[in-house]
Amino acid sequence: MLDKTIIKIQTNLASMSLKSNTASWVFIEGILNSYSQIFFSKNKVFAMILVLVTFFDLVAGISGLMSVIVANVAATLIGYNKEKAAGGYYGFNSLLVGLGIGIFYQPGIAFIFVLVFAALFTLFLTIWMEGYFGKYGLPYLSWPFLLGIWIVTLASRSFSALDVSERGVYVINEIYGYGGISLVRLYDLVNNLPLHESIIIYFKSLGAIFFQYHLLAGVLVAVGLLIYSRIAFLLSLVGFFTAYYYYLFIGANLNELSYGYIGFNYILTAIAIGGFFIIPSKYSFLWVILLTPIISFIITATSVFFLSLQLSIYSLAFNIVVLIFIYALKFRERYFTKPELVSVQQFSPEQNLYAHLNYHSRFDVFAQTPVVLPFLGEWTITQSHDGEHTHRNEWRHAWDFEIFDEDGKKFEGDGLAAEDYYCYNKPVTAAADGTVQEIKDGLPDNPIGEIDVDKNWGNTIVIKHQEKLYTKISHLKKGTVKVKKGDNVKRGDVLAYSGNSGRSPIPHIHFQVQQTPFIGSKTIDYPLAKYVLKKDDGYELKTYDRPQKEQTVVNIGKNDSLFKAFNFIPGQKISFEVTNKDKKQESINWEVKADFYNTVYLECSKSGSKAWFKNDGTLFYFTHFEGDMGSMLYYFYLGAYKVALGFYKSLIIRDTYPLAVFKNKFVLFWQDFLAPFHLFMKANYTMKYVKINDDLNSSKIYLTSGANMRISKSTHQKIDFKIEIDGSMISKFEVLGKNINLLAKEIKS
Incomplete structure (x- = not known):
């Protein structure tokens, strides 16, 4: 029942988001997304839960909301990207700064003044870091929050009109003031649950992300996280409890994990590395575990330094580890899928994974340029990859094509002349857009049954489609080449006509894909993007596949x-x-x-x-x-x-x-x-x-x-x-x- 209720709420909220294009809803959406973006989410139900959590401390809740409004209004008035503002990108760091100010200081005129300009300053930091980290293809995470809260905290020590907050001393009284005896009873019920120390710290670490250091806040955040993403929820558990038992194993001080509930660094890192910036997989989960000691090193080392300044490290370890790890992955020369970086962000670990799996099942991720059959009409493959004649070793990934009639014959008459063969003197076309790189012409057709081993490839055209991607078509008819070196061609353009030159005892065309521009280059295993396979009972569309010997294939026509x-x-x-x-x-x-x-x-x-x-x-x-x-x-x-x-x-x-x-x-x-x-x-x-x-x-x-x-x-x-x-x-x-x-x-x- 709860599951159905949650789904219904999500559906209704999604419908609201989609139906309304008004400026007011876009503005509200930007506010909500500023909350959920802290967990890399755009889920509205999750956002509303997080808004509620921040209002456990009324001043902090109002301060956070004001900061988001200031940041988003300023972003709109200055002229920054509207879609990013609606997505919460410009607001979530200001939100965190506002929550921190709201928790640490007493409200007043000076408080509001500092809050507004701190939110504006954090917005500028966000824009700056978006540009700086964006040059390297990296996210700016919560770096603007860290710089903003540290600078405001240090500066405020000189502001005599800004009073330090005394809220939190009488928590029960404050909760009673917010929600009456019912909320107090709920608070007591949750806090008196017979939970293991590790679970208590886990929940409080979740709440601490929003400067709420009690169990109820953490439980609500956990529920929202579960609604938003099951994978993110699972990663939060893996990240935190790996850290917890790592601390026990090495004999580290558990107070470090619970002090200020810095454990949220492990939770946020796990979600970021395990499922948001990286496709969720066994490899991403493994790296979540392996990065735990590194996070602990950074937490311990930086805490010593920041303690001397009487500052908290907040999410510093999370920011450092995530940036370093993502940046390091970009320099790999192999094993790109272990783990694999997200290429198109769906703002949900599940959506990232399902979209990724679907893309891989539909397309060849390495075949970025679609290559099609280099001819018109139906042709049959007489030698395919790893062929028994010439497609061996470095030249194993290639196809030979011929034309057969309904009786399975490839020629008419006695087949003693090239002109007898159905595939002879047929147009050969460009397999993809590109530039003519190399041409060999002038070699005569061989008499049937004879081959030219000295000029093995015969008359040939090589086309460049992109860096390290070329196609080669060989055994063309002398004098039929329609292009010259340097010509730009489009997919389907006629290049020449099929012949019987080179190592070709009977007319056919040889087609291969290669990484270098030479006529004798070795082949690479590259699929055909799309073709129609003729079968006994009809046809079948094939995409990103490799046709086999004796299969009859044709390019997709146009009705x-x-x-x-x-x-x-x-x-x-x-x-x-x-x-x-x-x-x-x-x-x-x-x-x-x-x-x-x-x-x-x-x-x-x-x-x-x-x-x-x-x-x-x-x-x-x-x-x-x-x-x-x-x-x-x-x-x-x-x-x-x-x-x-x-x-x-x-x-x-x-x-x-x-x-x-x-x-x-x-x-x-x-x-x-x-x-x-x-x-x-x-x-x-x-x-x-x-x-x-x-x-x-x-x-x-x-x-x-x-x-x-x-x-x-x-x-x-x-x-x-x-x-x-x-x-x-x-x-x-x-x-x-x-x-x-x-x-x-x-x-x-």
Whole structure:
């Protein structure tokens, strides 16, 4: 019941965030995110819990809130980035400084004056450090807070009008004043729980992050942390209790861990290293454990120095260790995944992990430049990687292609002339955008059955696509090269025509990927980004794969109707009339937009949901979804997750969803705990191309797809979709599942 209630609150708050684009809500969002950003989060429920925790001390709570408001208002008026302000980036360090000032000093006129300018000063420190650390691709963490609170503390010793606070001496009286006898009883209940010393210090360390040094505050923070992220909660336990037992093992003074509850350095470091800046995995958890002694060294050493200044080290150890470790990882030359840095931040360890796993399952992380087949039409592989003839040793990663007819023959007539072969004198195309690096031409075709071992590669073209990425096409026909060295070419441009030159007894083309620009360069194992595999019962789309010997393959073509239907352009508006299972109708409107990073997405005006996508002209696919999982856009995201823009009858497309698309949050809750080590959930996508009806003006195309959510080996949730393309629009989109029956018809604009 609690789980469902939490999910409902999160959904409602997420809906509020998505639906409202008003300046007032953006401002409120910036305030809330300033609280949750302390734990690298944008979770609104967690933020509200943290706001509540800060108000256990009323003056501190008000001071923190005022500091956030000052920082965000100043950031807006000065003209800093609005998205960063709304994300809480400019406010969380000022919040911490405000909380510290609120705890340490008595309120008054001088207090307010110091508070406002301390918040403003911390904002400037934030901007400065964002620029400084950003040059190295590093986060500024809570360094602005540290410098701000230290400078204000040292300076305030000369401010006679600023009085030191005496709050905290009579805690029970203060709690009674805030919440009456009920809150006092709750406070006593929590503080009198029969807990082990280590657990008490753990909870108090959590509360100490917000200058609240009692058990109840820590328990609430722990609950909020659990709501926000199961992995972050688990990491907080691993980080703290590793430190606790490390102190016992080496005979260190446990008072150091509990004094000022500096143990939060271990907690914050564990979350940052274990799941936020690094993909959660067994390696990230291992490093959380291994970094514990280093944190203790820094805490012990720096405490000696700062004690002489009568200052606390606060989160200094956390800041030092996280920065050093992330910076050190950037200099690796191998083992980039042990552990792996987060490339696109999702502000949740779970989301970081699931998005990462999904990306790896859909794409080849090392194949940043998509390379496709270098020809038109259907060709068959007669020698693939590790081939039995010439694809050996340093040249093992290559393909030879020929054309066969329906009877399995590669030539007509007696096959004694090159012209008899179906693949002879066919256009050869650029496999990716690039620059012509090297050309060899002028070698004649060999008589059938003979080879030229001296000019092994024959007429050849080498194209540079990026640093250390080249493609080479060999055995071309003499005099057919259409480009010259230095020419820029686009994917699909005709380069030359196939021939029979070099070590080629019969016409074919040789294709390979290499790291150096020479005609004789050794090959590298690099996948083809996309191609269609012809099978006995139809076709199958392959992405980031390596076709095998005797497979017939073709580049994805372009059907005008499919292309136009999925060619969503920024500014375009799409409207549907949706009918549910109760025959109730409503109109929904989507708009195509581009974000700050120039990535394109669909946004639903009603739910505020967003679905990011890419379209390269032959393949449309979604990359991310945020928002209401009951919206029509959510179902469209599931049903049209990947669409080839060419029609092949009985074509099958398979893909995987990120686990976050699961609607069963209870099951996902438990998967989150195990996710860094084991996945027992899977989410699979399948699409089939059913039929096409052609007429003179347009095509009507019928597609079906399905989303299959599996737990272990059993299907937990299955949703089927029917898509109908008519001319240039998605005329029908039907959703069929348990308790789901929706029919959307696009309204012509």
